Amino acid sequence: MSSPSHSTPQGQEPRWRRLPEERPRQILNAALEVFGEHGLAAARLDDIAKRAGLSKGTIYLYFPNKEELFREMVRHTVVRQIEESERDFEVTSGSATETLTAFMRRYWTFLRSSQFAPLFRLIHAEIHNFPDLARFYAEEVIARGHRLVAAIIARGIEVGEFRPVDPAVAARMLTAPFVMHGLWCTHRDCFASVAKKTDAQILDELMQFYFHAIQADAVPRTG
Amino acid sequence: MSSPSHSTPQGQEPRWRRLPEERPRQILNAALEVFGEHGLAAARLDDIAKRAGLSKGTIYLYFPNKEELFREMVRHTVVRQIEESERDFEVTSGSATETLTAFMRRYWTFLRSSQFAPLFRLIHAEIHNFPDLARFYAEEVIARGHRLVAAIIARGIEVGEFRPVDPAVAARMLTAPFVMHGLWCTHRDCFASVAKKTDAQILDELMQFYFHAIQADAVPRTG
């Protein structure tokens, strides 16, 4: 009767296209989404395939197995995040305070991007099974950020803008609340304390509070 | 020939005991360990049973299914943590600074206990599948802590010990770095920045830095 569905209908789109260059990226992006929602074990490769717009078998043409796909996804996402962070990096010639302010804005944008929270959760969830991935993340993202902040702080101390703190400590004291607030803001429906605040407000609060903590010592009021 | 091994050997210990009162607790404790290591999906009920010193079938005498066991485990652990935190709670009659110092010590001990990190990871990993549990945790642990800290801070501001910050903001700025450092310290092998520090050192750093941030405003040095 009607034309069989498996024959190519004339003048129409083919049922699928050959896109060997695109596939890895498509699969990795879909993997981040699905793994991010369900975790490694509960995520189904069929779902990842569907989300990427292809079939499960195709995934196995590009990745040897589920675990390796997970590893590659984490590495790929981390590397992409680093690249994006460094894209338009420019050494601010202004004061340490200005440089630090600029860093905080960038950092907050990064933490509020759609990829950060899922990746954070996945890495922590699988920290026992993939300690190498956790170390990779800790070194390339956390420690890298710490070094950058510490350098800015150290400069600020030299110039007298900031009080003489250990720059490494001060760096941790900056990133920790930023990361935590980033997580809370990703789940405003759960965390009431940030529910009614905008991202911009939270950033302001973080910045104000932090600068108070590192501002150059002052003479206490007489008392 | 020899006596069959499945018959009770006379005058010896029974192969197992009936302990209907103890079972739920044993199972929940084992569940926290195994879920904490593998996550909900990858954890095997056989492993939980073995860790609890009983067989899988027994679990189903006390919990209807895996998911409900997970829910109960989270609720049970959260409730126990709250109870432990409030056990020897006493309103310090000293200054706000002293009260806050005492709180910080208790809070840090809590964050460094063996139950905190696994629970944190599990709740964040399953936040999509169990938003009710996440809300329960956020309200009963996070928000409760925030209120307590905010009250102390507010008192300190009134008396003039602390500068006039929004107590709610200050509370978040305290718990956030504490939690984050608690997590990092649980995985010192991954996070180099805290690898060489003891728990006590980290606590000192957290306390010193925080008190600088909320200390009463002082007259800046002339310049």
Next chain:
DNA sequence: AGTATATTACTGACTCGTCAGTAAGAAATC
């Protein structure tokens, strides 16, 4: 140009191991 043939990219139905949940019956206790 068009047509035949070879190659590559992809699909989807199948297998096979794993594990949550069940049921039959053994061991402890009353």
Next chain:
DNA sequence: GATTTCTTACTGACGAGTCAGTAATATACT
């Protein structure tokens, strides 16, 4: 021996991984 608590052996569903077959495309030839 009656009852409760627990074990062991089982079942069935589910999903990772495989592979025979098919659709798309490239190349060779006319």
